[in-house]
Amino acid sequence: MTTIPKAAYRRILLKLSGEALMGEENFGIDAKVLDRMALEIKEIVELGVEVGLVIGGGNLFRGEGLAKAGMHRVVGDHMGMLATVMNGLAMRDALHRAFVNARLMSAIPLNGVCDSYNWADAISYLKSGRVVIFSAGTGNPFFTTDSAACLRGIEIEADAVLKATKVDGVYSADPVKNPDAVLLKRISYQEVLEKELKVMDLSAFTLARDHNIPIRVFNMNKPGCLKRVVLGDDEGTTICHPEKVKK
Numbered sequence: 428m429t430t431i432p433k434a435a436y437r438r439i440l441l442k443l444s445g446e447a448l449m450g451e452e453n454f455g456i457d458a459k460v461l462d463r464m465a466l467e468i469k470e471i472v473e474l475g476v477e478v479g480l481v482i483g484g485g486n487l488f489r490g491e492g493l494a495k496a497g498m499h500r501v502v503g504d505h506m507g508m509l510a511t512v513m514n515g516l517a518m519r520d521a522l523h524r525a526f527v528n529a530r531l532m533s534a535i536p537l538n539g540v541c542d543s544y545n546w547a548d549a550i551s552y553l554k555s556g557r558v559v560i561f562s563a564g565t566g567n568p569f570f571t572t573d574s575a576a577c578l579r580g581i582e583i584e585a586d587a588v589l590k591a592t593k594v595d596g597v598y599s600a601d602p603v604k605n606p607d608a609v610l611l612k613r614i615s616y617q618e619v620l621e622k623e624l625k626v627m628d629l630s631a632f633t634l635a636r637d638h639n640i641p642i643r644v645f646n647m648n649k650p651g652c653l654k655r656v657v658l659g660d661d662e663g664t665t666i667c668h669p670e671k672v673k674k
């Protein structure tokens with residue numbers, strides 16, 4: 428008889444980078460990366476973990492970039508939020524193809540395309556083992572999907588926000604620009620804020636700190652890393668309150 432290993436979390440909010448979905452491309456979604464991520468999510472669903480999912484939109488549009496090109500920032504942010512819905516549609520489809528039950532909710536109502544965000548429905552879907560994809564960020568311009576991930580994570584009472592990214596965790600400086608940057612295993616919210624370590628935006632961090640939800644940052648390009656994080660293995664960086672940093 429095979430025994431299912433015990434997960435360290437009961438319910439998580441997983442934040443997937445939109446940029447990571449591009450794989451080796453310059454824009455859009457690499458089907459191979461999408462399908463691999465869907466299979467990795469399936470593995471943790473099979474461990475009995477309830478999964479809320481927020482996907483970024485950086486592979487398609489970001490309001491900031493569009494504003495630099497001359498567009499009104501609010502319109503650019505609307506496009507960025509709709510980009511996250513497109514990523515959500517692709518991920519829901521990939522999950523369904525992998526025989527994982529999933530619902531897509533949008534903070535901007537899109538009748539006929541997906542469900543509108545509803546907290547009570549989300550909780551009931553999670554309890555029934557469905558993956559819930561929260562798209563369109565917070566529904567408001569001037570925010571990011573990192574803030575949306577912390578917000579939804581707090582709302583669904585997730586045990587942690589798991590930020591899946593392209594680097595191994597939080598470093599002493601941006602590792603892409605600074606090859607001497609050192610990987611930090613545990614760090615407090617305050618230290619991240621004071622040192623301005625930009626792996627997530629500051630409003631997301633302050634929200635997580637004020638509501639005491641831990642953040643795990645890890646590399647989604649490493650196959651099996653998500654499962655190892657969920658099983659409590661030593662992967663990536665944990666951001667939490669100072670009294671828990673030393674443990």
Ligand SMILES: Nc1ncnc2c1ncn2[C@@H]1O[C@H](COP(=O)(O)OP(=O)(O)OP(=O)(O)O)[C@@H](O)[C@H]1O
Nearest residue numbers: 444445446483484485592597598600601603624625
């Ligand atoms: N101190 C730091 N530690 C780790 N990463 C850092 C740090 N400072 C900046 N970064 C950068 O932050 C990036 C995080 O990018 P990621 O694509 O995961 O986030 P995002 O911009 O929220 O995602 P999306 O593509 O969905 O918009 C890393 O690729 C890394 O280069």
Ligand SMILES: O=c1ccn([C@@H]2O[C@H](COP(=O)(O)O)[C@@H](O)[C@H]2O)c(=O)[nH]1
Nearest residue numbers: 483484490504507508564565570571572
């Ligand atoms: O609450 C939100 C979330 C996102 N946006 C816009 O969408 C893009 C894509 O999100 P990323 O987090 O950068 O991947 C973002 O740049 C914003 O333009 C938003 O307006 N509000």
